[in-house]
Amino acid sequence: MVLSNMFIMRRIIFLFVSVTLAIVSFAQKDLSLEQAVLGQWSEFRPKSLTAFSWRPNSTEYTYLRNDTLLGVDAKSNSVRKICSLDEVNGLLETLGAKRIRRFYPLWVDNKTIRIRNSSSFVFIDVENKNLVAQFQIPEGSENHEFSSDLRWMSYTVGQNLFLVDAKGNQIAVTNDSIDGLVNGQSVHRNEFGITKGTFWSPSGRYLAYYHMDESMVTRYPLVDITKRVAEVDYIRYPMAGMKSHEVTLRVYDTQSGKTVELKTGEPKEQYLTNVDWSPDETSIYIAVLNRGQNHMKFNRYNAHSGNLEQTLFEEKSDKYVEPLNPPLFIDNNTFLWQSRRDGWNHIYIYKTDGSLVKQLTKGEWEVISINGVDKKNKVVYITATKQSPIEKQVYGVRIKNGSIKQLTFDSGTHRGYFSSDYKYFIDFYSSITVPNRVTLFNTRGKSLKLLLDASNPYEGYNVPLPKLVTLKSDDGVTFYGRIIKPTNFDSTKKYPVVVYVYGGPHSQLVTNSWMGGSRLWESYLANKGYILFTLDNRGTINRGAEFEQVIHRQLGVQELKDQLVGVKYLKSLPYVDSTRIGVHGWSFGGFMTITMMLKASDVFKVGVAGGPVTDWKFYEVMYGERYMDTPQENPEGYKNADLKNYVSNLKGKLLIIHDDMDNTVVPQHSLTLLHSFVKAGVQVDFFMYPQHQHNVRGKDRVHLIDKVIRYFEDYL
Template structure:
């Protein structure tokens, strides 16, 4: 194994009075020891000023260039509550225990926020000049998925599986379906894959509503046993397993004036994915990405909003692995016939400027920077900012690109994780920054003269309190011999290189996740730090297939999940074994979800490596997993029988050695409990002992105080089998 880089990052100063984390702090310590920060910063439109909440969440404060960014109070929660009481004509006492954390500036003189009374959820607007509150819309407290029209005079929401609209004076039922399995307007369409985060979209003129109608009556019901009742009951969910019948989704437009519904003619086959739903600024057209069930062929279609007819296919995108649309179209503010489209078709997710006839105007990609999230357009609409992933996935930087030329400027520079945004005039950048050695720093930079004002410099929150373990960054080469991989090692606080230590490898390894980042603590979790304090070497590495490294880094896993990932992780194990302080007879591994799949896979494919393992919510056989995620990476079982057979762990239980603890949530709707139960049964048949623990009331993750119980169980399991 060729080691490219080991960089010392953090070390503990062993001053008097420092202690280790408690097991409770593995869950709640992140809040307790969070570096000092500014809360909910937000630029005010058309101003060289931004706002924040004070540390007690009781005051809205402003910082502006004219006062050298010193904080000044604007409004208190008590004053806002008094204005709200007047607006609601409520004789009872309206209380705001803290300033609304969802406040959003509408313009330089007013901001939006929400409030819940005993019966209603209110959408409100506060006018700073006359210190008054105006009710804009409201829904019952039981409503879900609320979406406001652009003028905020109407709100659509769900009651059960049906859509309602309230216009301030009356409520209209848009749908009235009563059939189990017909779901309208839900963001849980296609299981929220393909960038879907909403199920309803208002037209720009505030008169029409585009919405999903999901028919899942043909999808198999999956039982989740509910244990709270005297006699346990069954809650059924619709769960389409790989290769089985999937949901059928259509898109409809409801006209609030005529009360008519029309259906977009998205055509056959019915089992396809509809996403990137976008109204054009005129309201005449709707753009939808159609992705086939095989997820390797996308069409961006343009539809007539008035009758649902297909106008044309603007362009198509195909791949020999998968196409994964994740970001809605973004129309330019001053050009109604041009929009931004994001894709990784050329290797990295980047921006492409198209016109509404489907002509590519230009690529706006910059080097190998991956666009992670879009920022704001400049005031003149000629530029847009975005957060880009750099430094082999470790860093996040702010960029700004000129739409007419593609010229790109990097606005932040220090290596690390930047959460940054520009003022409306583009003259200032508000930048929150952390790195492996910087807990948190916030400054404002002048883009014209490069002068920077430091607003906050957080100290190390552990100093004098906690024995912080040493953390080293590690760069390795993947099993293909050419791809750099990022990792980290955490050492016990009183590390002695002449001793031998047990190891806990913590991993995930799956798509859309990254465990190692150039931010405070190098991305390590508090349980990682706790285990290091208990005398373990803790090792983590992001293998090929994980996030933030581009298309080719992920596509190597196609049709054979776990193969390349384990090969890369074995390179990490080889690296550990070169260290004299690593006890090769006391290696442990822990992972959850895809990490649980990886953990269990290691214990049956490479049983000689780890003595002890803990697998949480593990995928055991991909044929039990759902259609949208599973078929993207594995195709259908009918299409890839060898891939499903080789990645299944059920027929490999006889190869299990060592100590394996499986943990599962009994209500898990993501990795259903059948995975672990089938594996337990296979182990019984193979005569293999395995430990099993169930959290009866939890879903895919164990949360709250029960998570403390879970971490204590995991730590005790490793201590039992790895400590002498």
């Protein structure tokens, strides 16, 4: 009788819990496709300190609240209003300038912020509420940058570089009309850490800029369909093994109006990267990398004569050298240099005569960034992967002896922003379970005040969150992955799997951060009854040179082997239907998707490849030759990575997507592969997105993700 009563009670409790869970589940709202695609960084962005910044030369940090810029003293915690959107618009109206709807101020000095409206950049003294300077934005101009004294704005229009002052007086720094000559813009297709084409000197007197001659580079045709009769839109696209562009660095003197070209020498097909001025403006430092990308010379040039003054040091590799960061001067004669010469990205201290003072950081971990240098106390603050390749922690490193002090400890991803006096820093932290936590620390590592602890932005929505997994290959290499299950996951059922892949250099899809690096649409797809899985294979970043460079000259080989480690894990899970595994990726991930469909055709049932590289001889010089050398030097590697050679292997369903104006992975990749499928009598699906470049942005992205999901729904 007692046993019977206990059974009844357990049954009642079970029914109660089941009903409660059903009610909770019913109360949760499902995401719309639009929310899943567009909402991750808008509607569902975790709360934070908007427009956060440290005010220069102070212990005050600032952020926006309700369109008002607030200042908080880190020492006293006192809060004050600095200025509001209404006040800024009032000042703009008195100037006859256009009002702004969004207020995003940028500090340029202790009293001055910069804002932008639709027609000008405006500099405002926030203490006295008056105008410091206003620069009208010339029609068609790009690449705006300001001298430190706020006297000049540099910008480009078309292929030429210009200056304008606050009164509207304009100077044409260059006047090239020959097609293929480009000034003041990013070069080398944004490789080697290059993001811009102009470099103001510390005082603002001199402007260094790139001059690129790409007139000898083959013109590649893209078709513009917006005209009644479609027109050809030519781009300069240097393919691997073919003629590349030639770049020089020039220096313009705003006082004399003279231009000097640095004598960077022969051969002209080389890469000029990591450009920086000496603090005294007498010299310019450049990492000069050969076209083979295996020999770098760090050179100093006289900024006024253009002459080479000294090669400070050289770096060589049997694979490749990839300088990504300019020197960081800590005094007039000493600078910090980041290098992977010992197999891991670390900091080295050099004198300007080229002598190595010491290697400051060491170990089997990577320095991710230098956050600042406390010159008074001789401490370098860094973000690094010392605790784990999928974590980022903040550290202080003493210049004197290299001793390292960890300043953040919670497992996950930290971003540290330091005050000018280096007494304080603000830590923005997230993890796989924490959306965003903002804390004020002192630089001894003591937590002073919790400023914000964001709640789950998906509260009330039916959104499954990812879990992190750690795997090992048969040869003992550790891999990190993430897995997303439906919110109504039932371990007794069998689920199909979609593997989301990238797998290429400079990527890391799996991190101990909010959402684990996943896209919200992956959670949306999981709720349709799928398992979503991602693994970072060898070739990806933050794991050291050996882990990354194993792919050299054989793209797609080791990456595929490593992805199959993930598949082996998936097949070991009792709730995975091993006969229904799909794969999706874009760009290098598109290359990997097709590689997996053709070279592991018994494993993958459905693939959706976007913007795929299909034949590396069609890809550009800088990236392609770094990882594959030239087709002439590595014919076997190019042959093995040419997906046209494997079209007859296809067993499952494959959808290839490309953009008609793709200037990164040109449409020829997909079109030539399709031609091979046709000739082999193998059916494959194809879709082209008109008027998009490399990937589909904006509202049209909803259409793209809908198409990807529908394909898996139809065939997986």
